[in-house]
Amino acid sequence: MEQEKYAIIDIGSNTIRLVIYTRDKSGRFTESENVKAVARLRNYLNEDNVLKQEGIDVLIKTLKSFQEVTRHHQLKDIKCVATAAVRQAVNQDSILAAVEKETDFTMRILSEFEEANYGYLAVVNSTPFASGITVDIGGGSTEVTYFHNRQLIFFYSFPFGALSLKQQFVEGNTPTKGELRELRSFLKEQFDQLEWLADKRLPLIGIGGSARNMAQIHQEHIEYPLSGVHQYMMSRDDVEEVSDLLKSVDFSELQRLEGLSKDRADIIIPAVEVFRYLMELIDTKQFALSRKGLRDGVFYEETTKDFDLSVFPNVVEESFHELAIDYDINLTHAFHVANSALLISKELEELGLLSLEELDYKRLKLSSALYNLGSYIDSESSHQHTFYLLGNRTIDGLLHKDRIVIALMASFKNKEVFKRNVNVYEEWFNKEELAKYSLLGAIIKLAYSLNATKRDIVETIELEENEDKLVFSVQCREDWKPEQYQVEKQKKHLEKQLKKTIDFKFYK
Known part of the structure; x- marks a missing residue:
C-alpha cells in the first residue's frame, strides 16, 4: 500500500x-x-x-x-x-x-507574524509549557513570543539573526572581547524595547539550529545519559558554562567540538549571547530546547485545518494515544489498571501511608496505562523493554526527568530491578522521591495483577488497617480466582515497602 x-x-x-x-x-x-x-x-x-x-x-x-x-x-x-x-x-x-x-x-x-506564530504553535503542541517565552534565532531574523495559558499574547520579529550578527559585529571567525562588548550592548538595546519581556520569570524556550547546537554541546560536555534534545532543560549556569566553553577554544577546536555542527562554528557564539541576555532580561533560570519549530508549526496548521484545532487540547494525551497505537496497548485494560492503581493509592492516602501531589497522580495514571508496554517486544523480558522504550523515546509533553519517572514506575518488577534502572539517573532524584516512585511502582504492579485476565472485573477497592495488617476488600462482578492467584503472588512487593502484611478479600 x-x-x-x-x-x-x-x-x-x-x-x-x-x-x-x-x-x-x-x-x-x-x-x-x-x-x-x-x-x-x-x-x-x-x-x-x-x-x-x-x-x-x-x-x-x-x-x-x-x-x-x-x-x-x-x-x-x-x-x-x-x-x-x-x-x-x-x-x-x-x-x-x-x-x-x-x-x-x-x-x-x-510574514513576521507567521514565522513567530508557527514557532509558538510548535512549542505548545510538543512541550509541557502552558506559559513561556519562545526565541527562534535564524540566520537573518529572531522571533520572540510570549504565550500564556497556551495562547499567543505578544510576538516580535527582530531583523537580525546569528548570521547577520556575525557579519555586523565579528570580523574574524570568533569575536574579540571588544566585539563581544559591542554585540552585548546592541542586544540589550534591542531586547529592552519589548516591555512585555522584562521580569516575566517564565522558561525561555529555544527553537532552531543554534539553540539545538547549544543543547547538544552541553549534553556532550556533561556526558548526558539520555538521547535526544527535545524538551532538554538547562539552567542559567549551564548556558554560562557553554558560553565560557565556546570562548575558551580557538576556531579550529570549535569546529571539532562535539555537539556543534561545523557549519555553525562561526555563528554559535553570537547566538548564545542572545540566549544569555534574554534569560537575564526575563529573569529566568530555565532554558528549554524545542526541537520542533517553524516547519512543525506549518505542518500542525496544515494537518489540523479541517478541524479548526491548531492547538492540541492535551499534549501528553496525544502522545499516549500515539504510544497506544505504536505498541498495541489495550486501552480498556490500560484504563482499568490505572483506575485500580488510583483507588489503591487514595485508600493508602486516607490511612496516612502515602502522600501524593497532583503531579504524582498524573504520573501514576500515565505509568499505570503504560505498564508492561515492553511485552510488545517480548513478554519474558517485558520490564526491561518497558524501561528502555519509555526512557529512550521522545514523548512530547514530558520533560526528560518526567520521562524517566514514568519509565521507572511503568517498568517496576521489584525493588532490586528498580535500583538497577535508576542507577545512571540517581543524582537526578533525592531519596524521598525514589522511595515514592518505587512504592508507586509496586502499587501499579498490584493493580495490574487485579486485571490479570484482562476481563476488567474489579468494581471497587476498599482498605482498612487492622493492627499491622492491611486488608483490601475487592468487589468483582465475575469469578476472581485467576486475579486472586496473581495478587497473592505479587503483593509481597507492596508489603516490603509498606512494612505491613497485606490480605485480600474478594467478593461479588
Missing part, C-alpha cells in the same frame, strides 16, 4: 531544508527524510537589501537538488516557505518568479 507523504521546504537565511513526513500506522505523520543545505542566503543581501543574482542562483540550485528527492518520492503536496533573507529582499518578486519558472515549487514568503 502506498504511504501518504507530505513535504516542507524551509528556506532560511542560513540553511535550506527539505523535510518529508510519512503517515505511520498510528495515523500521525513522522519525519522520514531530512535534507539540509547550508546556503547562507543572508550573505547575498547587499546594502540595498537586494538579493544578488549569485544568491538567487544558489537558491535555485539547492531547490533543484531537492527536486530530485521530491520527484523520487512522487510528492505532490509540498509546502515551500521562505523567511527573513527573502522577506527582507526588495527584489522578492523576481525571486518568486525565478523559483516558479525553474523548479517544481511555488514559494510562499512568511
Whole structure:
C-alpha cells in the first residue's frame, strides 16, 4: 500500500531544508527524510537589501537538488516557505518568479507574524509549557513570543539573526572581547524595547539550529545519559558554562567540538549571547530546547485545518494515544489498571501511608496505562523493554526527568530491578522521591495483577488497617480466582515497602 507523504521546504537565511513526513500506522505523520543545505542566503543581501543574482542562483540550485528527492518520492503536496533573507529582499518578486519558472515549487514568503506564530504553535503542541517565552534565532531574523495559558499574547520579529550578527559585529571567525562588548550592548538595546519581556520569570524556550547546537554541546560536555534534545532543560549556569566553553577554544577546536555542527562554528557564539541576555532580561533560570519549530508549526496548521484545532487540547494525551497505537496497548485494560492503581493509592492516602501531589497522580495514571508496554517486544523480558522504550523515546509533553519517572514506575518488577534502572539517573532524584516512585511502582504492579485476565472485573477497592495488617476488600462482578492467584503472588512487593502484611478479600 502506498504511504501518504507530505513535504516542507524551509528556506532560511542560513540553511535550506527539505523535510518529508510519512503517515505511520498510528495515523500521525513522522519525519522520514531530512535534507539540509547550508546556503547562507543572508550573505547575498547587499546594502540595498537586494538579493544578488549569485544568491538567487544558489537558491535555485539547492531547490533543484531537492527536486530530485521530491520527484523520487512522487510528492505532490509540498509546502515551500521562505523567511527573513527573502522577506527582507526588495527584489522578492523576481525571486518568486525565478523559483516558479525553474523548479517544481511555488514559494510562499512568511510574514513576521507567521514565522513567530508557527514557532509558538510548535512549542505548545510538543512541550509541557502552558506559559513561556519562545526565541527562534535564524540566520537573518529572531522571533520572540510570549504565550500564556497556551495562547499567543505578544510576538516580535527582530531583523537580525546569528548570521547577520556575525557579519555586523565579528570580523574574524570568533569575536574579540571588544566585539563581544559591542554585540552585548546592541542586544540589550534591542531586547529592552519589548516591555512585555522584562521580569516575566517564565522558561525561555529555544527553537532552531543554534539553540539545538547549544543543547547538544552541553549534553556532550556533561556526558548526558539520555538521547535526544527535545524538551532538554538547562539552567542559567549551564548556558554560562557553554558560553565560557565556546570562548575558551580557538576556531579550529570549535569546529571539532562535539555537539556543534561545523557549519555553525562561526555563528554559535553570537547566538548564545542572545540566549544569555534574554534569560537575564526575563529573569529566568530555565532554558528549554524545542526541537520542533517553524516547519512543525506549518505542518500542525496544515494537518489540523479541517478541524479548526491548531492547538492540541492535551499534549501528553496525544502522545499516549500515539504510544497506544505504536505498541498495541489495550486501552480498556490500560484504563482499568490505572483506575485500580488510583483507588489503591487514595485508600493508602486516607490511612496516612502515602502522600501524593497532583503531579504524582498524573504520573501514576500515565505509568499505570503504560505498564508492561515492553511485552510488545517480548513478554519474558517485558520490564526491561518497558524501561528502555519509555526512557529512550521522545514523548512530547514530558520533560526528560518526567520521562524517566514514568519509565521507572511503568517498568517496576521489584525493588532490586528498580535500583538497577535508576542507577545512571540517581543524582537526578533525592531519596524521598525514589522511595515514592518505587512504592508507586509496586502499587501499579498490584493493580495490574487485579486485571490479570484482562476481563476488567474489579468494581471497587476498599482498605482498612487492622493492627499491622492491611486488608483490601475487592468487589468483582465475575469469578476472581485467576486475579486472586496473581495478587497473592505479587503483593509481597507492596508489603516490603509498606512494612505491613497485606490480605485480600474478594467478593461479588
